[in-house]
Amino acid sequence: MDATRDGDVVRVPPPGRERFYDSQGYGRPDGDALDLVSVEAAHLLFRGDLDSVDGMDLPAFLAATDCTLPFLVYKDLRNRGFYLSPAREGWVDDPGTADFVVYPRGEGPWDDAVEYRLRVVGERETLSASSLSESDTLAVVDEESELTYLSVDHPDLRGESASDLPADAPAALLADRVVLWDPPGDLYRRTFYGQPLDGRQAAGPLQCSLIEAAYLAEHGAIRVDEGREAVLDRGRDVEGERFDRRLAVYSALRERGVVPKTGFKFGADFRTYATVESADDLGHSEHLVRVVSRDHAFNPRDVALDVRLAHGVRKRIVFALTDPEGTIDWLSVERLTP
Amino acid sequence: MDATRDGDVVRVPPPGRERFYDSQGYGRPDGDALDLVSVEAAHLLFRGDLDSVDGMDLPAFLAATDCTLPFLVYKDLRNRGFYLSPAREGWVDDPGTADFVVYPRGEGPWDDAVEYRLRVVGERETLSASSLSESDTLAVVDEESELTYLSVDHPDLRGESASDLPADAPAALLADRVVLWDPPGDLYRRTFYGQPLDGRQAAGPLQCSLIEAAYLAEHGAIRVDEGREAVLDRGRDVEGERFDRRLAVYSALRERGVVPKTGFKFGADFRTYATVESADDLGHSEHLVRVVSRDHAFNPRDVALDVRLAHGVRKRIVFALTDPEGTIDWLSVERLTP
Numbered sequence: 001m002d003a004t005r006d007g008d009v010v011r012v013p014p015p016g017r018e019r020f021y022d023s024q025g026y027g028r029p030d031g032d033a034l035d036l037v038s039v040e041a042a043h044l045l046f047r048g049d050l051d052s053v054d055g056m057d058l059p060a061f062l063a064a065t066d067c068t069l070p071f072l073v074y075k076d077l078r079n080r081g082f083y084l085s086p087a088r089e090g091w092v093d094d095p096g097t098a099d100f101v102v103y104p105r106g107e108g109p110w111d112d113a114v115e116y117r118l119r120v121v122g123e124r125e126t127l128s129a130s131s132l133s134e135s136d137t138l139a140v141v142d143e144e145s146e147l148t149y150l151s152v153d154h155p156d157l158r159g160e161s162a163s164d165l166p167a168d169a170p171a172a173l174l175a176d177r178v179v180l181w182d183p184p185g186d187l188y189r190r191t192f193y194g195q196p197l198d199g200r201q202a203a204g205p206l207q208c209s210l211i212e213a214a215y216l217a218e219h220g221a222i223r224v225d226e227g228r229e230a231v232l233d234r235g236r237d238v239e240g241e242r243f244d245r246r247l248a249v250y251s252a253l254r255e256r257g258v259v260p261k262t263g264f265k266f267g268a269d270f271r272t273y274a275t276v277e278s279a280d281d282l283g284h285s286e287h288l289v290r291v292v293s294r295d296h297a298f299n300p301r302d303v304a305l306d307v308r309l310a311h312g313v314r315k316r317i318v319f320a321l322t323d324p325e326g327t328i329d330w331l332s333v334e335r336l337t338p
Numbered sequence: 339m340d341a342t343r344d345g346d347v348v349r350v351p352p353p354g355r356e357r358f359y360d361s362q363g364y365g366r367p368d369g370d371a372l373d374l375v376s377v378e379a380a381h382l383l384f385r386g387d388l389d390s391v392d393g394m395d396l397p398a399f400l401a402a403t404d405c406t407l408p409f410l411v412y413k414d415l416r417n418r419g420f421y422l423s424p425a426r427e428g429w430v431d432d433p434g435t436a437d438f439v440v441y442p443r444g445e446g447p448w449d450d451a452v453e454y455r456l457r458v459v460g461e462r463e464t465l466s467a468s469s470l471s472e473s474d475t476l477a478v479v480d481e482e483s484e485l486t487y488l489s490v491d492h493p494d495l496r497g498e499s500a501s502d503l504p505a506d507a508p509a510a511l512l513a514d515r516v517v518l519w520d521p522p523g524d525l526y527r528r529t530f531y532g533q534p535l536d537g538r539q540a541a542g543p544l545q546c547s548l549i550e551a552a553y554l555a556e557h558g559a560i561r562v563d564e565g566r567e568a569v570l571d572r573g574r575d576v577e578g579e580r581f582d583r584r585l586a587v588y589s590a591l592r593e594r595g596v597v598p599k600t601g602f603k604f605g606a607d608f609r610t611y612a613t614v615e616s617a618d619d620l621g622h623s624e625h626l627v628r629v630v631s632r633d634h635a636f637n638p639r640d641v642a643l644d645v646r647l648a649h650g651v652r653k654r655i656v657f658a659l660t661d662p663e664g665t666i667d668w669l670s671v672e673r674l675t676p
Contacts, residue, residue, distance in 0.1 A: 059510060068513050079537070124576055142603075144545070144550075148602065176462065179400075212482070261482065262481055262482040264481070264486065265484070300602075304603055306643075308604055312647065313650065
């Protein structure tokens, strides 16, 4: 069967609708004929169900239409047993930033349900934070044409950790950290601030990060001789503007009852615990949080790295998008197997 | 017991040598007296073995000497049962870039053996590629004063994968990849180039990355209508100068009998297989390779991320340091538990 290009669609004459839409969910019917987008036509050429489009075979058609990346994704999802439609204005409701609307397995364009709104991204494209935030599902095509599916979500991080703080505990600024030489016992044990100088189990001096110390000083829990501002200044000295952004995220997490601790070993800003009752009996930390500014451009490979690492340690990677007004958007990304 | 500062050493009067060197390995003897560096003095203050240095207790001494980071590392290694000496010119042989010379457990400065030449790095410092390359062991102190030990090595990546290539197989440049619509069967199956368009087990069209295609074209194995240069140009179009650097590393690995495939899912440039006999029966890939230029400044947190991820998938991260002359230095980093 042969088809022809008509503007930016590929037209299959009757009985195109019956052959390719009614039972297989390709394209958009027009009477007994059928309109396809390039990627659908390419797939029908690949399967041998179409012989040609304007006389072109698959190699010629792909070279002429530049739809290789979405074709690879379309083909993969078809292989996995899904029907999907191009997210084309007028063909589906609310196309948004998606390239495809994928139906639940066993359903198709005749039904109402949508499983994924899928966006196709090449490994080398960058993703603005705002466009990532508007995405539902990404299919990243790497340079060797392997696919990675990622699901984007907007988590509401909440916890029930203890939050009672001491007042005016003396603390000393020491290079890029703060030490409480004689800390209130509950500061570490109950509320999990700082790190005992002599190991987990020991009482005695407590070291805090500048972030922890800035938060504690702001809440009147510790008193540094040089004053609260000195802690902030030291933080900005050693980290620049990142310090304030990280502090904003740290504070937001603490206000939500979540305990953030360093995520250094995982290459993140923080790992977080939703419920800390005692530092002696910590549960598993659930999230890794990376702080980025709202104008950050994500490199898909860096996202893949974070997602893979988080998965390997049974956590979820959360990007905290910050802006100068102090608003924070939370964005989680997870690997998905359709 | 009290000590006094004398220039940049701390001097313990007799019987300082007997008390702190002979059985405990602190400092450098001077007759029956003992010279210490600040970090050793801090540790003796911390233990209560020294009462003061110039009248200062530990908090005052740390504030005055700015040796908090090395003190944390020194203390940790002492806790783990190691003796260690400051890598000070004249105190140890060949101090190099190290901060401490750590002796094998059970041995000390009286013996000849050295277990680690340790450099102390704060989480926020950057590490030039050359200084990382000259390091033996790093102790990274993160913002919450937790320690991560990293071992740096210079691996010799070699393999025994099949390397016989076809000649002049027709291939088509398609956006940022290359397709062989009718490939020689062994190209994928034996030598593991490309990715079959229709899944691992299938014969049929083979997709190659631009890197693979550039290498194959250079060796006369494939022929692209537009010519070999067109593949390189396309690579530079989509990746800039990184393309040539990555191609140089890819080529070097292939020349060593190692098969590089995309490392995208691990956030790296390549994963590598030392011995591929057949793509149908792949072993485990041993390394993740990240290509960086020789003037790259490593952020310890990014290194921690790579190291942790690689460990989690039972691989080793290798940094391939490239320069404009085409020289490549290979540098591996692994987590170490002293």
